[in-house]
Amino acid sequence: MSRRKRIYEGKVKVLYEGPEPGTLVQYFKDDATAFNARKRGVITGKGVLNNRISEYLMTRLGEIGVPTHFIRRLNMREQLVREVEIIPLEVVVRNVAAGTFAERFGLAEGTALPRSIIEYYYKNDELTSPMVSEEHITAFGWATPQDLDEIMSLALRINDFLSGLFLGVGIRLVDLKIEFGRLWNGDDMRIVLADEITPDSCRLWDIKTNEKLDKDRFRRDLGKVAEAYQEVARRLGIMPEAGPADLKGPTVMQ
Ligand code: 5GP
DSSP: OOOOOEEEEEESEEEEEETTEEEEEEEOEEEEEETTTTTEEEOHHHHHHHHHHHHHHHHHHHHTTOOOOOEEESSEEEEEEEEEEEOOOOEEEEEEOHHHHHHHHHHHHHHTEEEEEEEEEEOTTTTTTTTTTHHHHTTTSSSSSHHHHHHHHHHHHHHHHHHHHHHTTEEEEEEEEEEEEEEEEEEEEEEEESSSSSSSTTTEEEETTTTBOOOHHHHHHSSSSSHHHHHHHHHHHHOOGGGGGSOOOOOOOH
């Protein structure tokens, strides 16, 4: 395998230069972090599953006209994506109270919200990604009011579509974190869904039992973490055919 230029290494993914200008290769690691990387671990096979799950969800979203950075999956752990200018916001959409939201408002986890609620966090590890308002976002120039209108409408569409998709396989989409980027074509700019949509970035609960099928199993030491990710892949019908043996995936030369 040829040596590729590493553009960026994050906590759970690596970005390499892509084969053509304007493309990147997104590599999914098995590493897991929580609480702003104060808790670290490895979930064997997670990268392979997340690559597949994000491919599946971004493809379905693309089919209903949501613009995404995803081009195609390359192998077990890598996908080809468009290079975008990342907007430094974590956009969280919540349907049910959980996590920091439940804590902040003194609500029991599992309380249904009157409507889907969007929150913005400034993507900055050193500052542990503080929650910000539209005022902060526009005043600091992270996004314009027009960008924010587009981000909000895309976020709600993504949340509605994925809520239905997961409901169809017996899973409640409690909340999700998404990121967006600017895709330039000459002077034209489009805002597109970027990063990933996986059990690392969503809360997914079994509809009948409320069993957690997401990264909270790792955050809260609930055990059976890899099994939960496999269950999500299985219900979506995308479990790698060869089963656990092929979850190791190829070794990438760096
Ligand atoms: P909370 O604010 O309740 O911790 O998280 C809300 C939602 O956003 C959850 O689905 C959680 O997984 C996701 N989320 C929040 N921060 C991060 C982050 O830094 N990385 C990832 N992957 N997801 C996050």
